[in-house]
Amino acid sequence: MQLTSKSQTIRKTSFRIFVYVILILSTIIMMIPFAWMLSSSLMKESDMFQIPPVWIPNPPQFNNYTEIWGILPFDAFFRNTVVLTVGRILPLLFSCSLAAFGFARLKSRKKNILFLIMISTMMLPGQVTMIPLYILFAKIGWVNTFLPLIVPSFFGIPFYIFMMRQFFMTIPIEYDESARIDGASTFQIFYKIILPLSKPALVTMTIFLFMWSWNDFFTPLIYLHDTNKYPLALGLQLFRTYGEYSTRWDYIMAGSLLMAIPPLLVFFFAQKYFVEGVTVTGLKG
Numbered sequence: 001m002q003l004t005s006k007s008q009t010i011r012k013t014s015f016r017i018f019v020y021v022i023l024i025l026s027t028i029i030m031m032i033p034f035a036w037m038l039s040s041s042l043m044k045e046s047d048m049f050q051i052p053p054v055w056i057p058n059p060p061q062f063n064n065y066t067e068i069w070g071i072l073p074f075d076a077f078f079r080n081t082v083v084l085t086v087g088r089i090l091p092l093l094f095s096c097s098l099a100a101f102g103f104a105r106l107k108s109r110k111k112n113i114l115f116l117i118m119i120s121t122m123m124l125p126g127q128v129t130m131i132p133l134y135i136l137f138a139k140i141g142w143v144n145t146f147l148p149l150i151v152p153s154f155f156g157i158p159f160y161i162f163m164m165r166q167f168f169m170t171i172p173i174e175y176d177e178s179a180r181i182d183g184a185s186t187f188q189i190f191y192k193i194i195l196p197l198s199k200p201a202l203v204t205m206t207i208f209l210f211m212w213s214w215n216d217f218f219t220p221l222i223y224l225h226d227t228n229k230y231p232l233a234l235g236l237q238l239f240r241t242y243g244e245y246s247t248r249w250d251y252i253m254a255g256s257l258l259m260a261i262p263p264l265l266v267f268f269f270a271q272k273y274f275v276e277g278v279t280v281t282g283l284k285g
Contacts, residue, residue: 034260041065041253048249064254068239071251076228077235084149084220084231085213091153092160092209093202099156100164101190105176115165122158134222148223160205167201168194203270210266214259232259 035055040048041064042057068074103115137148171194179189195202217233224230227238236259239252 037253041257045250064250068251068255072238077230077232081231087150088153088213089209095154095156096160097164099161100168104165104168118158143223144225171197207270211263214263
């Protein structure tokens with residue numbers, strides 16, 4: 001019995017070591033592109049394509065980070081990205097939560113049918129609605145404005161409605177019944193009881209939406225024509241096509257690293273709620 005116990009302990013320890021080694025190697029492999037971006041952002045363009053590759057800049061070109069602000073309106077790109085990100089996240093937090101509350105808590109015979117129809121829209125590729133939406137926004141004069149990027153956020157996104165509904169269904173219905181006895185309306189139950197209890201799910205949705213909106217390239221590419229209205233994701237590609245600074249990879253890497261900092265900070269400070277929200281809403285699978 002003692003030998004069997006020792007062999008099981010050795011087997012478990014060996015398995016743990018194997019798992020840790022795989023995780024460490026996977027982490028190193030995934031960090032290589034980020035490390036190369038950091039290293040390249042501090043190099044001269046001529047040093048970036050040397051064979052064998054140079055990983056440590058000598059000397060570091062910190063001026064790459066300052067020059068990109070003068071070559072192109074990088075401050076305008078940053079400001080536009082913040083406006084678009086905030087302008088999308090806030091309406092989506094409200095609209096998705098409100099729709100999810102209706103599907104999760106309100107009683108209706110047609111509720112499940114409507115929820116099924118809403119979920120079925122997730123199967124439509126974005127390319128199916130892209131051209132009709134562009135024609136619609138062009139007819140009402142919204143092209144080359146932020147409106148086509150922000151206004152649709154007031155109507156929710158099916159995936160996040162589904163995610164919030166899953167979380168709301170874990171909250172005991174007795175809270176709603178107690179609030180109704182005390183005279184609370186349906187909307188008061190929503191914003192005074194359900195939303196305060198849904199912080200992990202709301203933070204999780206905020207992180208997902210922030211990552212999507214901050215890095216969105218395709219949608220601004222369709223609707224925005226004025227360079228001064230470009231977000232960061234779209235503005236960075238101008239370093240490949242903008243006059244004498246065509247294909248300045250050192251500036252592109254420096255700009256990309258600056259662009260990656262806010263999502264990293266958001267995820268770092270909100271990871272506690274993110275893990276909790278993913279676990280409770282059932283997104284782990």
